[in-house]
Amino acid sequence: MGRSDRKQGGKSVAGGSDGVPTLSPAALYEAGLHHLGAGQLLDAQLCCQQALELDPGHADSLYLMGLISLQSRQHDHAVAWLSQAIRQTPKIDYLTSLGFTLKQMGRLDDALAVFDKAIQLKPDDAELWKHLGGVLLALDRGAEALLSYQHALSIDPAHKEAAFQSGLLLHQQQRDAEAVEAFTVCLTQQPNDLTALQMRAKCLRKLNRYPDYLADTERASTLAPADPLACNNVGDALVCLGRHAEALSWFDRALSLQPGMIEVLLNKGFALLQLRRFADAADVYQKILAIDPGNAKAAWQLAHVELQCGDYVSGWARREARWNMPDFSPEYPRFTAPKWLGNEDISGKTILIEEDEGFGDTIQFARYIPQVAARGAKVILVVREALRPLMTGIAGVSQCLAFKPELQRPAFDMHCPVMSLPLAFGTTLETIPPATYLPPPPADRVSAWEQRLGSHQRLRVGLVWSGNPHQGNDRHRSMPLSTLLPLLDLDADFISLQKEPRPADQALLIQQSHIIDVSGDLTDFVETAALISCLDVVISVCTSVAHLAATLGRPTWIMLPYLADWRWLRDRDDSPWYGSARLFHQDASCRYEPVVERVRAELTTAIAGFGPRAA
Structure with missing residues (x-):
């Protein structure tokens, strides 16, 4: 009797010669899929085997055998079965499963090829682009992975996982504004996604968007009230906003949840210091x-x-x-030669003294170099090029070199970072060397500035209102030019010593007829020193220009934040480091406007006592 197909119970069956119905490969595949979903791997495998006996090329059953092998952690078998299924019919599901399997096995290049083939078949599938990004990420090809995730988002702008991975990669590339947008996509889909919320908060902090940072950290602490890090982050956000007293309660809450957390204690110490x-x-x-x-x-x-x-x-x-500290002065070489900290006799030795922090630090502590030479040492000094012409003339410097990464230093016996010199000399408040170590600026440069400034009929006042924006405490020490405007109606000549003013300040500076802006001609510190020598007073925030002016002995009024830098000590309006310096501190309001009012009052007095001088 011949074989005939018929329907039974909605499934295709085949009639055998003995009359016993036999399920078709498709029906057996469906049964196997059901068994796999129920965790019955052996039954699923038997169904597939029966289907493949009837049709060895049945692609779905080959695919299901791959899934069963994958569940059984038999990855090599899974690859073999899935590859057979793809040879029959290259379906997207088959390729995706094979790509996942190869990725789990660490065969990343093969997985990449599989997902690439899948995308060629279905280029508008956001999920495939996300999978491709995952493999590229595993291959440490982050830039390409980001492009893949972003392409997934261009197809499906609400794709949560692609958005999250994009946010992580953008944050790693310091593209935090874009990262915020990516994490916002995640949070739009799932507002209570704590990880995405915390990552967005981290990016907002990097962008100095502190009110938004606080909002996200408060939301995170609501979602995870028992998480000490969530409490810590709220405190950190409050510190960023200058609300240090409020921050302390959050740090204490975090420490009550997990006592002894170093990160929290560091933040608490910082907040107390700001107070x-x-x-x-x-x-x-x-x-x-x-x-x-x-x-x-x-x-x-x-x-x-x-x-x-x-x-x-x-x-x-x-x-x-x-x-x-791993992030401290990364460009400073880690020499094999011993460090000199004042204990060894250096007579007849060559000692390398090298800049290790900022311009102002180097100017302040270069005062020790003549004392090093006085101990009989030959001094080689290495500083950045902008300082080299100024430092070359310091007494006792045998050779002054400009720092560059490829600099080949002459042979030396010992070395000492500039900022370690006070330790080497056992400095106390009573033994600070005087600030009389810089040679006077060249007379021809001073004369050129005198001629440029013209008749000296009014008090000449140099102004500096901001420092390096990348310095850690810059948002507290610097101010916008607009804060200094109350000084400008006084009867004095104001000269800008401000290098690289910020865009808003530059726009305002152009509008001010009462400030002479010559900063573009201040090519190095010698040129700045020559100009400062022609001024009657320099009014500055805590920058290298303030150190230079005070070292030159010019009257220097330094405007300081509520918590001033450690070098200015506490509650003093003078400095043991600079005899010509006067210090003007913020009060507890942490605002510069009251400081400028006090400076204006003092400047008014100075103007009243000024007499015209001959050129």
Whole structure:
């Protein structure tokens, strides 16, 4: 009797010669798929085997055998079955499963080829582009992975996983504004996605969007009230907004959830320091060092508390912990030659002294170089090019070189970073060397500036209102030019010493007829020194120009934030480092407007006492 097909119970069956109905390969595949979904792998496998006995090329059954092998962690078998299915019919599901399997096996290049083939078959499938991005990411090809995720988003703008991965990669590339947009896509789909919320908060912090950062951290703490890091982040956001007292309660809440958390204690110490609670901040840093004696950041911060409070003996020594901070002065070479910190006899030795922090730091602490030479050492000095012409003439400098990454330094016996010189000389408040170490600027340059400035009939006032925007405390030490405008109606000649003014300040500066802007001609520190020598007073925030002016002995009025840098000590309007400096501190409001009012009053007095001078 011949075989005949018929329907039974809605499924295709085949009539055998004995009359017993036999399920078709398609029906057997469906049964196997059901068994696989129920976790019955053996039954699923039997169904597939029966289907393949009837039709060895039945693609769906070959595919299902691959899935069964994958569930059984038999990856090689899975690859073989899936590859057979694809040879029969290259369906997207088959290719996707094979790509996943190869990725799990670490065969990333093969997985990449499989997903690439799938995309060729269906280029408008956002999910495939997301899978391709995952393989590229595993291959450490982040830039290409980002493009793949972004293409997925161009197809499906609401694709949550592609948006999340894009956000992570954009954040890694410091493209935080775009990352915020990507994480916002995730949060639009799932508002309570804590990870996406925390990542967006991190990006907002990088962008200095502190009110938004606070909103996200508060939302995260609501979602995870028992998470100490969530509490810590709220405190950090409040610190960024200058709300330090409020921040302390959040740090304490985090510490109540997990006592001894170093990250939280560091933040708490910082907040206390901003409130000028020096003893409390020192206690926190001491607690960190009791828990983790090698914590360089805590030692570094404690050193600054000690220096600010005048404890130079402990402060200079503890400040050497900076060399154990991985992100500190990355360009400073780690020499194999020994470091000189004042203990060894250096008579007849060659010592390398190298800049290790900012321009202002180098100007301030170069005062020790003549003392190094006085101990009989030959001094080689390495500084950045902008400082080299100024530093070359310091007494005792045998050779002054400009730093560059490929610089080949002459042979030397020992080295000392510029900022370690106070330690090497055991500096106390009573033994600070005088600021009389810079040679006078060239007379021809001074004369050229005198001629350019014209008759000296009014007080000449140099102005600097902002520093390097990348400096960690710049948002507290700098101010916009608009804050200084109340000075400009006084009867004086104002000269801008401000290098690289920010866009808003540059636009305002152009409009001000009362400020002479010559900053474009200040090509190096020698040129700046020559101009400063022609001025009667320099009014500046805490920048290298303030150090230069004070070192030259010019009257220098330094406007400082509420928590001034450690070098200015506490509650002083003078400085033991600079005899010609006057300090004008913010009050607890942390605003510069009251400072400018006090400066204006003092300037008015100075103008009243000024007499015209001959050129």
